[in-house]
Amino acid sequence: MKKLSFIPFLLLLLSLSCTNDFEEINTNPNSPDEVTNVGLLLPNVIRSAVNRNFESSYDRGSVAANLLASDYASNFSNWARADASGYFLWSNYDYIRDLNEVIMLSEEKGLKNYKGIAMVLRSWMFQNLTDIYGPIPFRDAASAKLTGISNPTYESQEAVYAGLLSDLDEANTLLSTGTESVTGDILYNGSTASWRKFANSLRLRLLMRQSKRVDPTAAMKKIVEDVATYPVFTSNADQASLEYLADIPANESPFYRSGNGGTSTKVTKQLIDYLAQMNDKRMYVYALPTPASSAVDASGNRPDPSKFVYAGDLNGIGSLPNANITSPSGMLWMSIQYSPDLANAKAGEGILMSYSEVQFILAEAAEKGYISGGSTAAESYYLKGIKDQFTYLASRIPANYATSYLKLAPASITADDTYFKQDAVSYTGTSAKKLEKIAIQKWISLYLVGYEAWSEWRRTGIPVIPVGPVGPGYVPRRMFYPADELRINEANYAKGVALLGGADDLKTHVWWDKQ
Template sequence: MKKHFFRYVLLLLVLGSCTKDFEEMNTNPNRPDQLTDPGLLLPDLIRSVANKNLDNSFDRGAIAADQLATSYASNFSNWFRADAQGYFNWSYYNYIRDLNEVIRAAEERGYNNYKGIALVLRAWLFQNLTDLYGPIPFREASAAGVTGVNRPKYAQQQDVYAGLITDLEEAAGLLGSTGEGVTGDILFSGSIDRWKKFNTGLLLRILLRQSNKVDPTTKMTAILNNGTQYPLFQGYSEQAALQYLTDRDENNMPLYHASNSDYGISSRVTASLVSRLNSMNDARLFVFALPASQSGNYTGAVNGTGDWDDPAKYSPPGMLWAPRQYNATLASTTAAQSILLSYSEVQFTLAEAAERGFIPGGSGAAETYYTNGINDQFSYYASRIPSNYTFPTAADIVPGTGYFDQSTVAYTGNQAQKLEKIYLQKWLSLFLVGYEAWTEWRRTGYPAIVAGPVSPGYVPSRVLYPADEQTINADNYREAVQWLGGSDALNTKLWFAK
């Protein structure tokens, strides 16, 4: 009996050891909850988000904003449910899932800076999603591995915005509150101060976006009165823009590797963009566009007119965004950046806020912000011009002293006229910045965009939910459609724009 007892004890010890070894061998050291450094996830996350932002700016965002045109996507009736994952950012939920894991790992280890960074980047993703679709899966989204919820509930847009404001206010308190360094930050090189400024800019963007529904005065004023908690970008060198590298293909500007047929044949700047820049003698025309190969002039195409008889009649987008196939000598792997949120956008946001009385200073302060935003735009693009360009050079971009004296630019007129000037300059500053120019047009109605003759008769107000949601998440999808007024359609206005 004693002999059997000792054999039993020995067996338990062996099994216990085997179980421990089995658990160790089957523990993935790269799982976020096992990481000692959540920053290991950041480089791929930031790069993927930035690349998607720039790609979709070119393929759909600038088209919806009437800044670029193609013979296909400009017709809007070609915007399908199947485009949700690719062109319309539903795949952002993959990045949100990873950021949820970063937040969980950071909370377990008391890494406030990492949590703050993840909250800011996640808020930017959710803001983009709700501005495209309206009601979206929110608090239950991309968390099935933790919560077991595979069919997440949608939240109405006003509730998404409220939740994002709460998250960004939390991030403002977290960032810089502990001393841990940050690794893997390819956006700001570990600068917590710049993450705080990105956080402030994003908070201001959301507050203004819902300003026709929710008065932002109290929160905006509090932000400007607390520069320590809510610092602002001080120029383009601090803005949220990913700088691409030359070291390997995946770190290059993604459009550099695009097909020339997408750029040199299919994509053109619009007549609307060209005419507005010409009306102000604005040298950004030479950055945003190239001369048409047929005439040598800057000539824009009209959106929504179907196939062009000859694309050579119209100006392609500027060389900063050109693929190597278009011009191997002048195309650059690094000239263009993916802009998530710029200094100039923040300045135009503050200009509108001051003009509308949401923050102190009135028209005087509004003019200062307005002028700051314009000047920084020219300085930014002058800084992006490669040294081997013969035209435009950096000197060609900076405007002369008379630029601000023009009636189309000078900050004069009644309030409505001043706001229109802010809206136009902001629209220009958002060239190839995701879907922001289109979203601002949906909010303000300016500048005017006219649907083309072969379009469905309107410019879209939103995009369609992916088809999978109608089956996999049917009950929650149907509730979201009811919040939209009963129609999951392209011309359904979203809450912020009503």
């Protein structure tokens, strides 16, 4: 996790536009072609990609996973093909081009650490793309500048996953042997040990996600049984999350000045019901009380917080009902336009992958026998994943919340023995029931983490998401390819659709989403 005061870095142009005649006198010194310090390329790539992922989790990802309800996006009629490049992360290819530049320059200069970092970041971006779309341009896109390819071919998701696992393995090796100091790393402040942990934790995500297609046992055991060679996250201090800053607007949380917070997007009834059933105090972080229950009275007084109501809404019903009777998304993501008193420029973080996610992956792996330890080890991982969620969220609560009308201090977000002894939480029951509990807790933990909760729902089928009466009658399994692909890369687009089985639609399952 980045703990770094922001240092202004040069924003670099993506390409150079000049004729051969003017090559020497019309050279842009800010172009990647002229970069001498590879670290100059990292800040904008990291910030822009993480912000887009974070924003997309609010706009679409957490709506598809039924963690958020949206007037605009919940009926899936607005999952339009033209929107793909923005809402559905096709813009990752812009950042991948810059990372390819980092890799090429690093190879020329023998900079193993920079190359390793770029390969981990690029793998995370490709993973998001292939999980949203299925077959995607991969190796051609990764080497487009070197090979002069302008119309990259699509590869199967199986091939993409194999390539990403190989790249992450190589990155771990590079980062363990590189010697140069790293600048421009606003995620981990140049810590190669942290990047190695991210690389191997991301490998665990990929291995579990494709586990219905490829047995992950050998690869997972290799990582878990040799943490010296393959380190993974050991606490939330290690997790891949961009910490926002309050002093420079360009580095605030992207939600801080947004006009959306608390208006057209709410938490869902399904999330509120799960949290209420378990008396789960994460409710007070993930949601705000309904405006009707927390409004000031005629005398200017608010009700006691014990009288506040938390209520979710339904997706797929058309227009959401009266906004006063449903809960906006929680305080860490609150907009200053909605609540100047509660908004905070840096409370929420842009999470790429959390420590708790790794623990839930390991819990499932142990319960299924992919790694050793059986149910005993699975329970330990499971409990660590839940406890870390409470600890992490409590650590993000701004100081003023204890004195605000919410009366919410970090000590409020706890889980005592009573919580863990509940039937809905305790690691008891059949193996299938234990796996369901892991999946539910993982789903809750992935609130506003890009498209990860949606991907996990597609993989596990947990929780069962209700389908509303307005819309296509199902929750999408993937996204359309962008309209530009049909226009400028038509032949390769057609190959991608063929790899999908012939249909570029919302209900086609991607490769790992085995029916």
